[in-house]
Amino acid sequence: MTEIQPGFGRAILVAMTQPGYDAMADLYAETFPDPYQYPIERHAAAAFADAAAGRPGRTVDVGCGLGHVAADLAERGLDVIGVDPSAGMLVHARRLHPELPFVDGDASLASLPDGPIAAILARFSLIHVAPAQVRAALCTWAGRVDAGTPVLVAFQAADEPGPPLAFDHVVAPAWRWHPDTFAQALADAGFAESWRIVHRDKDYRFPMAQILTHRR
Ligand SMILES: C[S@@+](CC[C@H](N)C(=O)[O-])C[C@H]1O[C@@H](n2cnc3c(N)ncnc32)[C@H](O)[C@@H]1O
Secondary structure (H helix, E strand, O other), rough: OEEEEEEEEEEEEEEEEOOOOOHHHHHHHOOOOOOOOOOHHHHHHHHHHHHHOOOOOOOEEOOOOHHHHHHHHOOOOEEEEEEEOOOHHHHHHHOOOOOOEEEEEEOOOOOOOOOOOEEEEEEHHHHHOHHHHHHHHHHHHHOOOOOOOOEEEEEOOOOOOOOOEEEEOOOOEEEEEOOOHHHHHHHHHHHEEEEEEEEEEOOOOOOOOEEEEEOO
């Protein structure tokens, strides 16, 4: 059984059950052939790439999905590695971007090969991590990177300050955060905010936030 629901600003055909990204990967790849749904996302990624440029090590795309953003960052000159826990999404990432490395793993980065990390980007992936685990992951990242390392997070946002809210994401359990709450979690882990963008599209039900920080 299927229904039409809004997703990232456009209609997406979804199953009434939420079998997760593995089961949805083929449909997801058909539905989202482009890395960005809104122009502001491209600008944010470009600013992130500028911040990461010249830093030693790999830029990690956490929850890279189809790998489209990783590929865009690679075209902008970064040495990128994608990490994702969904085997189905990784099949598409490797098919679509065979020149890039992708590893099976999650936001803890436990499976990431050793080596310096130039920068970390996590777009619409930490929403699928329980809030306490997000805080733990951010602390882990802080322990693995040098001072000055840029970290960009993007997520569906909450309008009201307060703790993260569970919401009915069409693919997997998810939480949306008020930008101040997420910025505080980043600050608590050791990341200082450089800028944030909060934008709202008339076709999508939630605001979306992007926060760029640097390791203190
Ligand atoms: C909405 S997609 C976003 C994909 C990509 N980052 C982008 O911007 O297009 C969310 C991705 O997060 C991944 N994900 C889910 N749980 C995760 C976790 N615990 N750690 C890292 N990624 C996760 C999913 O497998 C999926 O590929």
